Amino acid sequence: MTAYLIKNVSVVGGEPTDLLIRDGVVAETGAGLTAPDATVLDATGLVALPGLVDLHTHLREPGREDAETVESGSRAAALGGYTAVCAMANTSPVADTAGVVEQVWRLGREAGLVDVQPIGAVTVGLAGERLAELGAMADSAARVRIFSDDGHCVADPMLMRRALEYVKAFDGIIAQHAEEPRLTEGAQMHEGEVSTRLGLTGWPAVAEEAIIARDVLLAEHVGSRLHICHVSTAGSVAVLRHAKARGVRVTAEVTPHHLLLTDERATTYDPVYKVNPPLRTASDVAALRAALAEGVIDIVATDHAPHAVEDKECEWAYARPGMLGLETALSIALDVLGPRWDLIAERMSRTPARIAGLDGHGVDPAPGVPANLTLVDPAARRVIEPAELASRSRNTPYARMTLPGRIVATFLRGEPTVLDGKAVR
């Protein structure tokens, strides 16, 4: 195993120092280190962060390998500075059995670019009718701890209650896609002034807020852990603030796109901006940013949702919802939060690793710690070219935008997955 000596790097925004990586761990830190056998990387001006952790990634394998595979998504993740991702269950077949989650987990190990932690479905086939084999998935080699029907809401309150109760036995989490389906039938975009102007059926904020309100009360009632996927409205933030003040065991995520983009984008009718939940208003964006800084929203999660060209480059009404996220998330966070490195590390690495229980991830580089880390050039600016992305899909909403920050290197257990801004494999 090659040793690496990273010179003059700012660890999470601190004073420049050196990091010696050897045998998979950070062996030594401090100014003026030497190691004759090590490959030296000059990291002057770069910031080292604990490897980013994504709690919400769609890898599309099995079933839609034309849109993404575990390997292509893992490469996109590594290039985005990630060392671990949680793979959503809405594959084909659905990840609702021990067999499928083990397959995804094994594919992740084989790709070896990030740790892929499968999420299991809550209900069989995401159909919302009966519970999947949660215990068997938890006991499998994939050791599933997070369950989600993401893409669909667990709308039946009795099923949601049973799911919360079931996972309590192994301190599992139900991650809810909060969308009351009766309130979003035929919905195409955020319900508001822009949808009225465009004549598109609206997805009202209350469809999200009503489910979050119900589920925080259910989680409180049964004393279980609840996670809310892709929070998108100011009203949801208010409900979460209330729940956290009551001590409910709830965590929440926001996506980069909901922190940056608004429903005004729909006026272009470009389906790249169609996403679930939809892009909201500028006041929602402001509330989400404030909640993230304050901690009412715990983490940034990408909801990386690759889609094949034929599913995306069509009429708005027929296009699948979802956008890419892994390769641009850190840049958007930097744009939105500024160089608040400790906050970025907290929201994109330490807290998501803690929520998902991913040992060895989300830990700042220090002697003895597994070398899962990423090096960022905060001064770099880059133009996003969809064709240059490692994802198999092209549906980025940031095409040709100039974004701050560049991932220079990523290390997974001491082995580089990205060097000089390029994937090693």
Ligand SMILES: NC(=O)N[C@@H](CC(=O)O)C(=O)O
């Ligand atoms: N977030 C999205 O817009 N899309 C997700 C699923 C979903 O939440 O609809 C996908 O799997 O494509």
